[in-house]
Amino acid sequence: MSYCVNCGVELDSSAKKCALCSTPVINPNIQIREEAKKPFADEPVIPKTMQKKFVAFVITMILLIPNIVLFFVNVFFLSEQRWSLYVFASSVLLWALTVLPFYMKKRNPYVVLAVDTVAFCAYNLFFRLMGHESPLLFGSITGIILTVALLTFILTVWLRAKKRHWSAVVIHILSDIILSSFISGSIMSVFHINFLIVGIIIALCSLALLGFFIYCNRSKHMRAWLNRFFYV
Numbered sequence: 001m002s003y004c005v006n007c008g009v010e011l012d013s014s015a016k017k018c019a020l021c022s023t024p025v026i027n028p029n030i031q032i033r034e035e036a037k038k039p040f041a042d043e044p045v046i047p048k049t050m051q052k053k054f055v056a057f058v059i060t061m062i063l064l065i066p067n068i069v070l071f072f073v074n075v076f077f078l079s080e081q082r083w084s085l086y087v088f089a090s091s092v093l094l095w096a097l098t099v100l101p102f103y104m105k106k107r108n109p110y111v112v113l114a115v116d117t118v119a120f121c122a123y124n125l126f127f128r129l130m131g132h133e134s135p136l137l138f139g140s141i142t143g144i145i146l147t148v149a150l151l152t153f154i155l156t157v158w159l160r161a162k163k164r165h166w167s168a169v170v171i172h173i174l175s176d177i178i179l180s181s182f183i184s185g186s187i188m189s190v191f192h193i194n195f196l197i198v199g200i201i202i203a204l205c206s207l208a209l210l211g212f213f214i215y216c217n218r219s220k221h222m223r224a225w226l227n228r229f230f231y232v
Contacts, residue, residue, distance in 0.1 A: 002025070004018040004020065004021065004023055004025075005023065006018065006021050006023040007020050007021045007023070009021075011025060052102045052103075053102065053103070055102060056099045056102035056103055059095075059098065059099045059102075060095065060099055063091045063094065063095055063099075064091075066087070066091075067084070067087060067088050067091055070084045070087050071084045071088070085126075085130070086130075089123060089126045090123075092119075092122075092123075093119050093120070093122075093123045096115060096116065096118075096119035097116055097119060100115060109156050109160070110153070110156065113149060113152055113153060113156065116149075117145065117146070117149040120145045121142060121145055121146075124138060124141050124142055124145065125138070136190065137191065140187045140188060140190065140191075143187055144180075144183070144184045144187055144188075147180060147183050147184070148180050151176040151179065151180055152176070154176075155172055155173065155176060158172060165217070167213055167216045167217040167223065168217055170213045171210060171213050171214060171217060174206045174207075174209055174210040174213065175210065177202070177203075177206045178203045178206045178207055178210065181199045181200075181202040181203040181206065182199055182200070182203050183199075184199055185197070185198060185199015185200060185202075185203075186199065
């Protein structure tokens with residue numbers, strides 16, 4: 001065992017300099033063992049789980065503090081309407097979508113999808129309870145949410161079954177967009193025909209892209225060209 005010549009602190013056998021005063025360790029009679037375990041890390045190591053929890057905590061506070069302030073402003077100063085409830089409901093939805101997955105030890109896509117679906121349905125129910133939606137509109141939006149959730153569930157199962165080429169994944173996603181756009185437009189056309197027109201336009205644009213990526217999926221030369229220029 002050796003000691004620092006400057007401050008006298010006891011030195012570890014792996015030390016190249018004093019941990020207290022940073023004086024270099026020079027002792028020709030003692031060979032420094034590089035393989036010896038150091039008593040402390042050169043740099044602090046923060047576990048990934050703590051990093052995720054810290055990020056989640058920061059985002060939670062960013063969402064919570066404005067809601068508290070706006071609640072008291074709504075109660076004591078601008079109490080004509082319950083407008084702070086809309087901010088709170090939107091914040092809860094945003095928290096469920098972005099922050100809640102950080103608290104999961106192992107992120108399961110099916111659990112995340114279920115939580116997101118429930119969050120959107122609850123958000124829709126909030127507007128129904130506040131009197132901004134008729135029963136027909138509430139049911140229509142709920143149907144759209146469940147349709148998108150079902151298509152996303154099928155996509156997730158398909159992706160987890162085996163490794164897919166990127167072009168096949170894009171084709172599947174575009175097919176889901178086409179189907180969900182047409183279904184959503186058809187449901188909302190009960191209220192106005194423009195919703196159906198918008199849904200058809202989105203579906204047609206996606207269909208054009210779908211044709212291009214189907215060609216890319218079948219053509220080795222096109223895939224090689226895209227890989228060379230876009231690294232995909």
